[in-house]
Amino acid sequence: MVGPVQIVDxxxxxGGLSEGFAAAKDARHKSAYEIGISIEKDKAAHRTLRLRAFLRKFPEIPDEYYRWLKIGGDQPTWSEIYPDEWKKASNEAxxxxxxxxxxxxLLSSAIAEINRAAKGRTVLIGGPPCQAYSLVGRARNRGKKDYVPAKDQRHYxxxxxxxVLNELSPAVxxxxxxxGMLSSTVEGLAIFGQVVNDLKNSGPGYRLYTISGDDNDELLPSHFLLQAEDYGVPQARHRVIIVGVRADIALRLPRGFSPKLIKSEKAVTVxxxxxxxxRLRSGLSRDDNEAAWKEAMASAISQVRRASSDYQGEKPEAFHAALGEVEARLASGTAPARWSSVRTTLPASIPFKLRAFLNDSRLSALHGHETRGHMPSDLSRYLFAACYAVAEGSSPKASRFPTDIAPEHANWKSGKFDDRFRVQRWHHPSSTVTSHISKDGHYFIHPDPTQCRSLTVRExxxxxxxxxxxxxxxxxxExxxxxxxxxxxFLALQIAEAVLPIFDYV
Structure with a gap:
């Protein structure tokens, strides 16, 4: 019997990529893939990765895990409760x-063992760190004194x-x-062309494929760009995805075969x-409590109302109606908490496959649904932006902000700060969730003005x-x-399913 395809991550x-691959099933409804080894240098991310690897060692997630999520507090000492499974997870992640x-x-030793056992049924997955390629990262780098792109090892x-491709020689x-990788250059040379050439010529050689549906006969860099919102992800996340098939296997594939994703019939929205x-309330960055928050919100409502006397949008009545709803809810009684572990049923509007992927019927408590604190001055900006989005259906640009609540930047209306405060609109996929969400949350304002806050980790x-x-x-x-x-x-799951038929020809 053929075992699962072995993954080097x-x-x-x-563990986003590996989670999707690990969830893929074969024709017998068994796990199609198994992670042989995954490598991550960030300590916090590694802890998350190892915990998930540990949970996958069981046919069903242990009861102790759900109990911990419900009760909270320190994580159980898994190495004592389940020493064998924890050891396997620690050897994997x-x-x-x-x-x-x-x-x-260490990796060479693991690859040798994987190659002995996998009989050629292997896949290499991963995304080299992208700071040097990203448009934001490149802008930051240009501002650094003595920055030399050719010496930035992140490019390479x-x-x-x-x-690892040379050493593992995976089937896929x-x-x-x-x-940003598509347009990044170092000393005038296009990085992407160099990447593609090196990938093609690694190991025994690889044929490259797009999975976006574009023609492989004349591959252009743009063909490798995948728009996640087209495939049931509630987020406008545009990423380069390169799929390679070992040249000898590519020759055995049926004529015209190409791993493709199937576009969703409808977009999944925020x-x-x-x-x-x-529902949660925002927090205050200092001296936070319910009474102080209500006072800060009342002040923000008054400030926004005064500042918006010369409203720059097309629908002032709708804007003031949204602001009035915030005021009415604030006056109605107790403010929402800053955190909640209550698990609610996923809406039927979510397509079945995604809903099944997100859902866990054994789960009784959510983790990470807690707001962070904001400065009182930002509450008025969040409130204005969210009410504007309700009224106008779009997030306000800097030029639409009333002067009295705009940040005190000399070039605030120069265009550089157009999207400084960005509301995630209810009936659209969100903008790209990036690591910048860890900074201040201004790009990730919740669409409900009554909550007046940025998104939680769970959101x-x-x-x-x-x-x-x-x-x-x-x-x-972190x-x-x-x-x-x-x-x-969920995107990784679809990629895993798209390339799975290739392993029938290994």
């Missing part, structure tokens, strides 16, 4: 930096991916990266995945399609970073 983060000699030796971390590889979560995880039973470890900032850097697991 590099630059794993909290490794905290190490790729490119170092000791990591190379994909070569470690190629080194999947590389993910930001769309409302689909967030509207049923318990960001929902937009990224992490299952509701997926827990991110570390402090809250959790936001993990969620923002990850590949949406």
């Amino acid at each position: 590099l630059f794993s983060g909290p 490794i905290c190490a930096e790729l490119g170092l000699a000791e990591t190379t030796a 971390l994909y070569r470690e991916y190629c080194r 590889f999947v590389m993910e990266n930001v769309k 409302a689909d995945v967030l509207s049923n979560l318990p 960001a995880a929902r937009l990224q399609t992490f299952p509701d039973n997926y827990v991110f470890l570390g402090n809250r900032t 959790q936001y970073i993990q969620v923002g850097n990850a590949v949406p697991p």
Whole structure:
């Protein structure tokens, strides 16, 4: 009997790609893939990765896990309760930096063992760190004194991916990266062309495929760009996905075969995945309590009403109606809590496959649904922006902000700050969830003005399609970073399913 395809996962983060691959089933409804080894250098992300690896060692997640999520407090000592499973997880999910000699030796040993057991049924997955390629990262780098792109080793971390390709010679590889990779250059040379050439010529050679439906006869860089919102992810996340099939296997594939994703019939929206979560209030960055928050909100409402006497939108009545609803709810009684572990039923509006992926019927408590504190001055900006989005159906640009509540930046209306405060609209996919969500939340304002806050970790995880039973470890900032850097697991599942038929020809 043929066993699961063995996975080597590099630059794993909290495990978005591996979660999707691990969820894929074969024709017998058995696990189609199994993770042989995953490598991540960030300690907090590694802790998350290892915990998930541990849970996959069981046919069903242990009761102790659900009990911990319900009660809270310190995580159980898994190494004492389930020593064998914890040891296996610790041998699978490794905290190490790729490119170092000791990591190379450890990985080489694991690859040799995987190759002996897998009989060629292997897949390499991963996304080399993208800071040097991303448009925001490149803008930051230009502002650094003495920054020399050619000396930035982050441009070349994909070569470690190629080194593992040479050593593992997997049947298939999947590389993910930001769309900025398509236009990034070093000393006038296009990075993407170099990446593609190196991938093609790694190991025994690879044929490259897009999975977006574009013609492979004349591959253009743009063909490798995948728009996640087209495939049931409630987020406009545009990423480069390169699929490679070992050349000898590609020759055996049926004529015309190409791994493709099937586009969703309808977009999944912010409302689909967030509207049923318990309402929460924003916090205050200092001296937070319910009374202080209500006072700060009352002040913000008054400030926004005064500042909006010269409203710049098209629907002032709708704006003031939304603001009035916030005021009425504030006066109606007790404010919502800042956190909730209450688990609510996922809406029927979510397509069945995604709903089944997110849901866990054994789960009785959600993790990570807690707000952070905001400065009182930001409450008025969040309130204005959210009410504007309700009225106008779009997030306000800087030029639409009343002067009295705009930040005190000399070039606030220069265009550089147009999207400084961005509301996630109910009836659309969200904007791209990035690690910047860990900073201040201004780009990720909740669409409900009455909550007047940025998104929680759990809400960001929902937009990224992490299952509701997926827990991110570390402090809250580290959790936001993990969620923002990850590949949406539901997208990874579809990629895993698309490439699975290739292994019939290994």
